[in-house]
Amino acid sequence: MRFKKLDLNLLVALDALLTEKNVTRAGERVFLSQSTMSNALSRLRQYFDDDLLVQVGGRMELTPRAELLHEAVRDVLVRIDTTVAARPAFDPTESEREFTLFVSDYSMEVLIPGMLALAHQRGSRVRFNFKQQVGQPHRSLERGEADLLIIPSNFCSPDHPLDPLFDDRFVCVVWQDSPLAQGTLTMERYLQARHVAMVPADGGLPVFDTWLANDHGLSREIGITTYNFSAMLHLVVGTDLIATSHARLAHLLRGTLPIALLPVPLSMKKLQQSMQWHKYRSRDPGLIWLRDLLREAAAGMGPCPGEPGSPLTPIR
Template sequence: MRLEGLDLNLVIALEAILRLRSVSAAAAETHLTQPALSRSLGRLRAHFGDPIVLLSGRELVLTEFGAAIHPFASRLLNEARTFTQMRAVFDPGVETREFSIICSDYITLTLLAPMLGKLAAQAPQVTLRCISIDTSADVAFARGDIDFRVIPEYILSRENPFCRLFEDSFVSVVWSGNSRVGETLDMETFLALRHVATAFGSNRFGSHLEQFLSANRIDLDVAMLVPNFSHLPDCVVGTPYIATIHRRLAARLPRDAPLRLVETPIPIPPLVQNLEWHPTRDGDKASIWLRHLLIDEAARFAPSD
């Protein structure tokens, strides 16, 4: 199909070249031979009147025009993919569909895992793909490559549709043999202890807790940074360290774990988790079905203590 003189099939090749910056990788992804992809690139260059990509050493770099059209090509392709998946009616009992969700391991454990039994019964051919929180994932979400994000309020773009799911609060956890922490914990002791904390992705993106501490200029003595909330309790066992975790995550700890929970002396605001979706999914019946399933699952949560 041609539109304004451009074969729209070339958009698939264009997006792959711009994203991967490699003719060989783009050829492999699009199931074309390298000569065929090179011919497609030649036709694209002729249509747009620009080289689009140039060879610099052994790598391809985008021209100024190539960089300018990259988001348009990505958006067009993603909207086309969403369009082809749309149905007037979505029957979860028979449809095959994969949904991608950016979320932390905390969300995977407390929201998604308990929902899998219901998902298996209602939609046996539906797949959920969880993607770790990272800058590259957020870029992919903005392009429309990813369906949903389950995130705190401070990460919301406010440009995309979203809904509130649930609230949670925080509690600190120490090894049961930690003699420096009694039944209660004051601020002085909390700040004197070394902490195990979280940081996400290569840019060490902080969690709700870290964002709050930074905003209030509260510096912790950090002994270890881990990429998952679920790692925190295990990391304090056998140490004088302390970690602060979500109360819902704490409720999942084994009763025989050598750990003690103690109230955090810092007045951390409640964490509000939100479901955000890409605008191209707003009217998609399958996406609407999954949104309702997630909202119903979150509604089971009692208000956080």
């Protein structure tokens, strides 16, 4: 089929080429040989009168025209896929569909086990593929790489629908035998301590430190960085380090770790965790079922522990 003299079959090849920036990998992505994909690239270059992919050093890079085409082509293909693949009904006890969710290790600890338990209780046969969060996660929705994101609301894209799931707050976590566990954790003691921080996958400044600087004009001394939230709580054990952690995660792990939980000595915003999906998939019956399941799992978590009025004390 052609549209304005363009063979529409080439759009799939174009999407693969612009995503992989490599002819061989693009062919593997869409199950075409290298020679067939090379031929497709030649035809695309001729149609658009542009190189699309150019050699820069040891790798291929997109031309400015290709950069403009990339998101537009992906958007078209996602829209076609969601329209053609849509089913009028969804039965989780019969379906073996796989859902891909981008989830932090924090949400994997506090939310996902409850969701999986509910799915099991109801005889669900669906499969789940959990992937690590990445920078600009909404791009994963737009490229069709994720069915659902579970992320803080302030990181959600304004271009796609979202639904809040649960709230959380922050607490300080120290080893129960650390001097920091004795007495009141003042602002002075907090800022003088060495901290454990989780660094995002893209290598940027830890989210908490960005907030600390922007809202309070403060900075802290980071002694250790790690790649997930749960590890922070393990790494304070046996040290004088301090971790500023999600309260739900800290309360979950305090039964297995010799840690003390203390109030953060400054005013803190609440964290709201939400789920987000592609705007073209709002009527997908399978995703509607999954979103309902996550809402129920989140409701089953109950209120955030240590809400204001319930002071935290060292746990020994």
